[in-house]
Amino acid sequence: NAGVTQTPKFRVLKTGQSMTLLCAQDMNHEYMYWYRQDPGMGLRLIHYSVGEGTTAKGEVPDGYNVSRLKKQNFLLGLESAAPSQTSVYFCASSFWLIRAGTEAFFGQGTRLTVV
Amino acid sequence: AQKVTQAQTEISVVEKEDVTLDCVYETRDTTYYLFWYKQPPSGELVFLIRRNSFDEQNEISGRYSWNFQKSTSSFNFTITASQVVDSAVYFCALTVAETSGSRLTFGEGTQLTVNP
Numbered sequence: 001n002a003g004v005t006q007t008p009k010f011r012v013l014k015t016g017q018s019m020t021l022l023c024a025q026d027m028n029h030e031y032m033y034w035y036r037q038d039p040g041m042g043l044r045l046i047h048y049s050v051g052e053g054t055t056a057k058g059e060v061p062d063g064y065n066v067s068r069l070k071k072q073n074f075l076l077g078l079e080s081a082a083p084s085q086t087s088v089y090f091c092a093s094s095f096w097l098i099r100a101g102t103e104a105f106f107g108q109g110t111r112l113t114v115v
Numbered sequence: 116a117q118k119v120t121q122a123q124t125e126i127s128v129v130e131k132e133d134v135t136l137d138c139v140y141e142t143r144d145t146t147y148y149l150f151w152y153k154q155p156p157s158g159e160l161v162f163l164i165r166r167n168s169f170d171e172q173n174e175i176s177g178r179y180s181w182n183f184q185k186s187t188s189s190f191n192f193t194i195t196a197s198q199v200v201d202s203a204v205y206f207c208a209l210t211v212a213e214t215s216g217s218r219l220t221f222g223e224g225t226q227l228t229v230n231p
Contacts, residue, residue, distance in 0.1 A: 031217065031218075033217075033218065033219075035219075035221075040124070040223055040224075041223060042119075042121075042206060042221035042222050042223045042224050043206070043208075043219070043221040044221070045218060045219070045220075048218060058218070088158070090160065092217070094217035103150060103162045103165050103217060104162075104217035104219060105162075106152075106159065106160040108158065108159050109158050109159065109160075
């Protein structure tokens with residue numbers, strides 16, 4: 001009963017370093033999302049994917065890239081980390097048709113600090 | 116564009132008090148879905164409720180109840196007889212039908228502290 005799993009849980013990066021956050025879901029969901037959570041701002045959508053091989057920009061996409069080579073995985077990349085990217089990152093997944101009665105399921109979050 | 120506003124940044128109550136968390140939303144779409152999520156100190160996001168725009172019935176689940184009023188664009192959440200375990204950040208969120216899936220617009224969150 002894994003649901004949505006994010007790797008890693010914590011990470012400290014130096015400015016300019018790169019890293020990839022991995023999200024895996026086992027619910028056969030079509031949609032996957034990456035959000036960032038900052039104090040006083042709620043969660044904001046970075047990128048999302050409507051299916052294998054497709055990605056789209058969300059509200060705050062600058063500085064991030066994503067890939068969805070397999071339906072169950074959604075990767076978030078930071079090519080050159082900046083202190084402004086210090087945040088908690090959440091991955092989520094859902095079925096494409098919300099009227100089917102399901103909500104988005106979230107991972108445990110990744111706390112990233114860029115120094 | 117959609118917007119969700121949770122004007123209460125922090126609320127502090129004493130155990131057993133009732134508390135209401137406010138949520139006001141903006142959208143031009145006639146079909147939309149509203150959500151409440153709970154984020155306890157452990158950090159995960161826990162789904163509480165989903166309500167679609169055509170269903171204005173209030174809902175009660177144990178000590179939790181939700182009041183959806185389209186006339187005021189509000190979807191408020193009340194906890195009756197609050198308990199220490201209710202201490203968390205609560206998020207209200209919105210998605211519209213055209214996007215499909217669940218691209219959520221979140222409010223800023225309300226930090227609820229229930230003191231013993």
